[in-house]
Amino acid sequence: MTAYIIRRLLQAIPVFLGATFLIYSMVFLLPGDPILALFGDKTPTPAQYEALQERFHLNEPFLQRYLIYLGDLFQGDLGTTFRGQSVNDILARTFPVTLRLALLAVLIQLVFGVAIGLIAGLRKNGIVDHASMLLSLVLISVPVFVLAFVAQYFLGIQLGLFRPTVGPGAPWSDLILPAIVLAALNFAYVIRLTRASVIETRQQDFVRMAYGKGLSTSRVIPVHVLRNSLIPVTTNLAADFGILIVGATVTEGIFNVPGVGNELFEAINRHDGPEIVSIVTILVVIYVLVNLLIDLLYGVLDPRIRYAR
Secondary structure, three states: HHHHHHHHHHHHHHHHHHHHHHHHHHHHOOOOOOHHHHHHHOOOOOHHHHHHHHHHHOOOOHHHHHHHHHHHHHHHOOOOOOOOOOOHHHHHHHHHHHHHHHHHHHHHHHHHHHHHHHHHOOOOOOHHHHHHHHHHHHHHHHHHHEEEEEEHHHHHOOOOOOOOOOOOOHHHHHHHHHHHHHHHHHHHHHHHHHHHHHHHHHHHHHHHHHHOOOOOHHHHHHHHHHHHHHHHHHHHHHHHHHHHHHHHHHHHHHHOOHHHHHHHHHHHHOOOHHHHHHHHHHHHHHHHHHHHHHHHHHHHHHOOOOOOO
16 A cells, blocks of 8 residues: 555646646736736836846746746745735635635535435435426526526525525535535536436345345445445545545636635736736645545445556
8 A cells, every 4th residue: 555655646736847847838828918917907117027037036037936836836936926925824824715715516416416316326216306407407507607507596595595696704504505605516417316326236246145044124225335335435525525525616606605716717807927827836736635535435435456567
């Protein structure tokens, strides 16, 4: 297991370097002058222009700028925005909010998605099965921004079940409604994956043998069927956790969630290259680490998987 972890970490190094280089290239090699974009309709003085170029190393060759950025990154310095704010401070303020939002979304997917998928798989072609397939089709078809506005209007404004926008401090209660919308992105896949996995697992020989030994259904379903069915579902949820953190931009913007996605959206609108690069780099690191944890989790859930070699 140790050798496998080391090998996967070494494999992540070129992924990290390649991703950061592409991100840095796409941001700073695009046409346009970021300094002029910073001033908007105003024109900076030559002294201001030169001072900002020197401060952000924009007068250096591209590769040299990238190496300077990597050097600061490995020292834990994510740089400063064009507004003079530390990206470290911005992430320290916004990332815990996005993390709580993603955790709530995954919890909703796990509890309700697995429960509905389990019932649908155990009662194939039943009412719950057909209803879950219809629900999955609707959730897959509706864009997230449409679902967000509909949920905000009916659940937040008309019925008053949840607060329509997130208040100061982003308390857990305010994050429930955006978490429901965010969970809907992958909710349908969790239901379908759980259903298909339960149906397939119930046909395995070890399940028939468990029944043949006289074990009750209340024992076979949770221990033999559900546990083995959760292997692909857990992998999907773990990967989805990274996707939720990375892809919460639209949901955070609609519900005014002071998280990383909302901050990234505002940075893009401001053409703030250093902040965009640093935030996306951290999101890439999170996604790589989540995928590593997924592989390790596979070995815990499925004893047949061995990483020793």
